[in-house]
Amino acid sequence: MANVAVVGAQWGDEGKGKIVDWLSSRADVVVRFQGGHNAGHTLVINGVTYKLSLLPSGVVRPNKLSIIGNGVVFDPWAFIREVTAIKSQGVDVSPATLQVAENVPLILPVHSALDKAREEARGAGKIGTTGRGIGPAYEDKVARRAIRLCDLGDEAVLKEKVDALLAHHNLLLRGLGAAEMKPADLLDPLREITPQVLPYASVVWKTLDELRRAGKRILFEGAQGSMLDIDHGTYPYVTSSNTVAGNAAAGSGMGPRAVGYVLGICKAYTTRVGSGPFPTELFDDIGELIGQRGKEFGVVTGRKRRCGWFDAVMVRQAIKTGGIDGIAMTKLDVLDGFDEIKVCVGYRLDGQELDYLPANAAAQARVEPIYETFEGWKDSTQGARSWAELPAQAVKYVRHVEELIQAPVALLSTSPERDDTILMNDPFQD
Numbered sequence: 001m002a003n004v005a006v007v008g009a010q011w012g013d014e015g016k017g018k019i020v021d022w023l024s025s026r027a028d029v030v031v032r033f034q035g036g037h038n039a040g041h042t043l044v045i046n047g048v049t050y051k052l053s054l055l056p057s058g059v060v061r062p063n064k065l066s067i068i069g070n071g072v073v074f075d076p077w078a079f080i081r082e083v084t085a086i087k088s089q090g091v092d093v094s095p096a097t098l099q100v101a102e103n104v105p106l107i108l109p110v111h112s113a114l115d116k117a118r119e120e121a122r123g124a125g126k127i128g129t130t131g132r133g134i135g136p137a138y139e140d141k142v143a144r145r146a147i148r149l150c151d152l153g154d155e156a157v158l159k160e161k162v163d164a165l166l167a168h169h170n171l172l173l174r175g176l177g178a179a180e181m182k183p184a185d186l187l188d189p190l191r192e193i194t195p196q197v198l199p200y201a202s203v204v205w206k207t208l209d210e211l212r213r214a215g216k217r218i219l220f221e222g223a224q225g226s227m228l229d230i231d232h233g234t235y236p237y238v239t240s241s242n243t244v245a246g247n248a249a250a251g252s253g254m255g256p257r258a259v260g261y262v263l264g265i266c267k268a269y270t271t272r273v274g275s276g277p278f279p280t281e282l283f284d285d286i287g288e289l290i291g292q293r294g295k296e297f298g299v300v301t302g303r304k305r306r307c308g309w310f311d312a313v314m315v316r317q318a319i320k321t322g323g324i325d326g327i328a329m330t331k332l333d334v335l336d337g338f339d340e341i342k343v344c345v346g347y348r349l350d351g352q353e354l355d356y357l358p359a360n361a362a363a364q365a366r367v368e369p370i371y372e373t374f375e376g377w378k379d380s381t382q383g384a385r386s387w388a389e390l391p392a393q394a395v396k397y398v399r400h401v402e403e404l405i406q407a408p409v410a411l412l413s414t415s416p417e418r419d420d421t422i423l424m425n426d427p428f429q430d
């Protein structure tokens with residue numbers, strides 16, 4: 001039985017939460033392997049809305065194990081806040097149902113301070129980060145000075161590490177004109193949170209190995225999207241981790257064969273939050289309408305998302321660089337009622353046609369989309385639960401997208417409700 005990885009195939013916010021939740025009914029374990037509480041996943045289950053940032057989406061389902069892998073950057077305060085919120089909604093969360101890799105690096109208050117100070121200093125060139133300290137925390141991990149969850153139990157080690165960390169960060173904060181930090185600014189809150197988070201610490205790679213050998217089904221839950229990948233995205237307007245499914249193994253402590261099927265999620269159109277190139281962005285009434293209908297506001301920051309037509313070139317690129325086997329398309333209903341619908345099938349750059357998005361940031365900002373125009377459909381696709389319930393034109397649209405992106409649409413989601421999903425093939429059975 002193949003384990004499944006679910007990743008975003010655009011710039012995040014593709015509706016992964018619902019798909020992961022839907023698939024988790026078939027899985028035994030749900031694992032987050034990258035990112036942190038910059039992600040925003042909304043789940044609607046029996047009319048109840050759950051908003052998750054750091055916790056794996058499987059956490060709201062009974063009898064599933066949820067795991068935060070070592071590839072995540074872990075804010076212990078955000079973690080406890082989210083656990084408390086979800087518990088207050090009646091969900092059973094405990095170390096028996098939720099484990100955090102003991103080698104996960106921590107996001108500390110100094111990281112969000114630095115994230116915000118840097119963004120301020122960048123002015124018009126800002127990346128538009130979520131301000132959660134994700135980038136600075138990953139920098140510390142790679143620079144080998146991160147404080148990790150396993151360090152929390154050892155006061156002497158912790159003190160030494162905090163001193164070393166601040167020796168570095170205070171130089172940066174001073175240079176940026178931001179307030180410097182004293183060791184107690186980190187040590188006191190860490191001492192306070194330690195008894196609450198440490199019970200969740202676990203040797204996750206061992207747990208996963210045991211589960212895999214016992215034939216359990218594992219679902220890897222990606223955050224953000226392929227175009228925000230640190231290597232393959234629209235650099236430097238990206239997040240600081242590998243968002244592609246290749247990271248599911250390294251970010252959880254399993255080998256490359258751990259993932260059997262990669263499901264990419266994309267909307268039937270495109271959105272982006274934060275700065276950076278967006279070839280099919282719409283600045284007109286159509287863009288506004290898509291944003292209103294799709295309720296395109298960020299879960300984490302509340303920011304209005306930029307909206308545009310579906311970019312088949314970009315999604316095809318995400319499929320190739322991320323090894324995506326099939327696509328789950330979400331929010332098709334947002335396109336209901338349009339007279340015509342456009343899809344980007346190529347780019348024009350300096351008089352030349354391109355079938356890929358070049359790596360150079362200036363070129364990415366200059367490419368112009370080449371569109372194919374489709375006749376729209378008047379009937380509603382909302383809530384459709386079978387292929388036969390869809391208007392013929394909508395079926396044509398999906399089928400043509402499959403050809404353009406060179407991958408099958410395995411799932412179609414027609415509303416935020418869990419059961420409003422059309423299954424073409426089951427990723428776990430593939």
Ligand code: IMP
Binds near residue numbers: 011039130240
């Ligand atoms: P960071 O991850 O906070 O460093 O932000 C870097 C970029 O990734 C910004 O453009 C953010 O808007 C974007 N980003 C981060 N997390 C998400 C997400 O979950 N959905 C969509 N965009 C995100």
